[in-house]
Amino acid sequence: MNSRDITVTTWSLEQTSAFDHTPVPAPPGDTLRVVRAEVPSPEFSRFLYTAVGGDIRWTDRLPWSYEQWQRVVDRPGVETWVAYDRGTPAGYVELEAQDEGAVEIVYFGLVPAFRGRRIGGHLLSQGILRAWDLAERHPDRTPTQRVWLHTCSKDGPHAMDNYLKRGFRLFDTKVEKEPEVANPGPWPGART
Secondary structure, three states: OOOOEEEEEEEEEEEOOHHHOOOOOOOOOOOEEEEEOOOOOHHHHHHHHHHHHHHHOOOOOOOOOHHHHHHHHHOOOEEEEEEEEOOEEEEEEEEEEOHHHEEEEEEEEEOHHHOOOOOHHHHHHHHHHHHHHHHHHOOOOOOOOEEEEEEEOOOOOOHHHHHHHOOOEEEEEEEEEEEOOOOOOOOOOOOO
């Protein structure tokens, strides 16, 4: 083990029925909207990824080229849903329809300034509802039979609790060593 290695626990969770989902209403007030980003945009997707994941060490997509981002956002069955608070992006959910009726919540999270405002539970609920509904808008796909995701010990302190409260169940746990990565923030020099 390298002295700069850290231990990371990754938990995989799933719902196997739409009835597993425990929804959360929108926070009080009329300022929050959850809207699908219908025009595939590598720039916008990268912005969301870095703005949400910068302080919790999302690094796997940072080295991607424009073409790699374009391939992901253009894939059939990939959808990005964005929460806006008074017109400002507050967080997002990226869904990916997969084989055999599975839909993965690939990414989910909030921009740091919007955490703790009761937005996360509602945004996750909206993403789950859409995941269970994905086949209706894509009749060539198998109806959704499973919604799944993974989270890890590097994610925010409330991530696992939010998933469990929404009705997800743990189906796998892995513990691995990985190199320590400096907190990249949303851009070099950003306050984290």
